[in-house]
Amino acid sequence: MVEIWKDEIVEHEEFEFPPDPADDFEWAPATAEIAGNQPDLPLNTWQTTGVSRRDFLRGVVCSGVAVAAASYVMVGGIGKARAAIRGVERLVSLNINGKIRRVDVAPNETLAHTIRYRLGMTGTKIGCNRAECGACTVISDNVSIYSCSTLTHMVRGQKIRTIEGVASASGKLHPVQQAFIDELGPQCGFCTPGQVMAAVNLLEKNPKPTVDQARRAMSGNLCRCGAYDHYLKGVMRAARSV
Amino acid sequence: MSDYMHSFELFEPASIGDASKLINKFGKDGWIIAGGKDSLDWFKDRNKRPKAVINIANLKELRGIKDNKDYVSIGSVTTLTEMEDSKLLKKHFPVLIDAVSRIASPQIRNAGTLGGNVAQDTRCTYYRDGFPCYRAGGNTCYANTPTAMNREHAVFDVARCVAVTPSDTAPALVALEAEMVISSKGKTRKVMAEEFFIGPATDITRMTALKKNDILVEIRIPKKWAGAKYYFEKVADRQTWDFSLVNIAMVAKTSGGKISEVRMACGGVQCTPRRMTNVEDLLKGESAGPEMEKLAKRVAAQGAKALNYNHFKIPLMGNLAARAVRSMA
Ligand SMILES: Cc1cc2nc3c(=O)[nH]c(=O)nc-3n(C[C@H](O)[C@H](O)[C@H](O)COP(=O)(O)OP(=O)(O)OC[C@H]3O[C@@H](n4cnc5c(N)ncnc54)[C@H](O)[C@@H]3O)c2cc1C
Ligand code: SF4
Ligand code: FES
Ligand code: FES
Secondary structure, eight states: OHHHHHHTOOOOOSOOOSSOGGGGOOOOHHHHHHHTTOTTOOBOGGGGGSOOHHHHHHHHHHHTOOGGGGGGBOOOOTTOSSOOBBOOOSEEEEEETTEEEEEEOOTTOBHHHIIIIISOOTTSOOSSSSSSSOTTEEEETTEEEEGGGSBGGGGTTSEEEOGGGTSOTTOOOOHHHHHHHHTTOOSSOSSHHHHHHHHHHHHHHOSSOOHHHHHHHTTTOOOTTOOHHHHHHHHHHHHHHO | OOOOOOOOEEEOOSSHHHHHHHHHHHGGGEEEESSOTTHHHHHHHTSOOOSEEEEOTTOGGGOOEEEOSSEEEEETTOBHHHHHTOHHHHHHOHHHHHHHHTSSOHHHHHHOBHHHHHHOOOOOHHHHTTOOOGGGTSSOOTTSSTTOOOTTSOSSOOBSBOOOOOOSHHHHHHHTTOEEEEEETTEEEEEEHHHHBOOTTTOTTOSBSOOTTEEEEEEEEEGGGTTOEEEEEEEOSSSSSOOOSEEEEEEEEEETTEEEEEEEEEESSSSSOEEOHHHHHHHTTSOOSHHHHHHHHHHHTTTOOOOSSOTTHHHHHHHHHHHHHHTTO
């Protein structure tokens, strides 16, 4: 197995670093412990999951999934067989709507992209892709965030909830969804998933908001159809029913 | 779809020591990221393309608001929402809460950090769009030409670049005499908020005292101003998302009906938060009232020089100063 792992290493060509000061690194306790008896692979934060890089790669190689992960090794040390520092692994486990999904994620990939195009959950919309509209709102560890402006790797340890996970497993709509229907919230519906996520997040933090609090909490979600008052009424109706 | 970021290596250091070593190692190819709300826009536009991005948002040692004897410390990756919800800050420094709660939108505050907010780059649209201006290392300023759109730009302390500070927390931190704790190559140093923000005359390519290898660790707010009278107001085109056209932060102490101490700072009018020392001098020893309001309004924007489209900032500054004074009456 170790042989396979060595063979699969692709030298990183793009980077050219000066003589490698990595030799002088003093590892912080956490990192040192993780690196443990792998002196040649000290900084590999993905291993915080307890899976060693070797085990991990074995898994990758065996299952035939993109070995591209190995190209994320950089070679820089002088007189050293292999480099010491590398970035995050591409293959991650994401906790989405209570399910663990294994997925290959590029370091420069946004959460919205991963959700829509890798996991095929297209309920989350991308409007502006610039943190300026709210269409992509999801809940991550109980706070609402713009998934278009979040790197997937930055939230990989967190519990992500998308619009697909809001209704109950039996298909019964969440009170917010029902209230939005009752108040005729959606017009074209493009902003609706984001509005629902923002409202769900608000009611979890504050089950009985005042109108002003609700308006503020929903202020990060644009609606091009201008159905703001309908959504606001929907939030207040949902607050009465939960 | 456009807006794809260039490819980079992402690092998740396990400690601030490792983060520091990484940023030292990569030098100008490295980039610290916390909430990413400023950084990812740069990457999507491909106007900044660091090869190594170092995520510090998950470093617990940089997160949280702690009470100390003489000061309150706020870790640099504490989110703006965490600040907004903090009882400790609410009790001692409500001016900061007012400032924070006016930033961007709820979702941005949920992810954006205080460190990122003070360290964020200017929002000059020419610069952000990748024009090769002075700030980007070129030899002209696109915002200061006869036809340029410069409604958001500076009215004070222009030195080639006419961009302004975008941060809403910055003027509040300057008013509160906050101290920035910066770590660089294993050493820490402290910089007063007032010196932390730098103008183009000092270095046209940076907005703050942070150099490439520096990591902002925490922001300390001395209890000197705990419980003081305060005022914050932000004027922007929309209530959500938009950056301040002008904002103002004030803290003041009164004794026997007279203003004994006061600090006032204004954002959006120059490259750094502007201490309004002439208003402060005027107010000391006086009691707030219509007379003082009028005088404050008159002196607030003294020396301002408008560009083509930002004259409105001059009376706006005066009005905001007058309203700050009125809040003490
Ligand atoms: C649509 C929109 C609207 C906005 N409106 C407002 C507004 O009205 N008022 C306002 O004040 N702000 C506003 N912002 C800015 C937003 O508040 C900031 O972008 C955010 O607070 C930055 O935090 P961050 O953690 O996301 O920064 P990041 O993008 O992670 O970092 C920003 C910069 O700071 C550096 N940095 C971050 N942390 C550290 C550290 N600890 N040490 C050294 N360097 C560091 C990074 O290298 C980077 O250059 C807006 C942003 C957007 C996208
Ligand atoms: S104002 Fe500054 S940042 Fe904007 S174009 Fe001019 S030099 Fe560049
Ligand atoms: S798509 Fe994310 S905020 Fe617009
Ligand atoms: S319903 Fe059409 S954008 Fe909101």
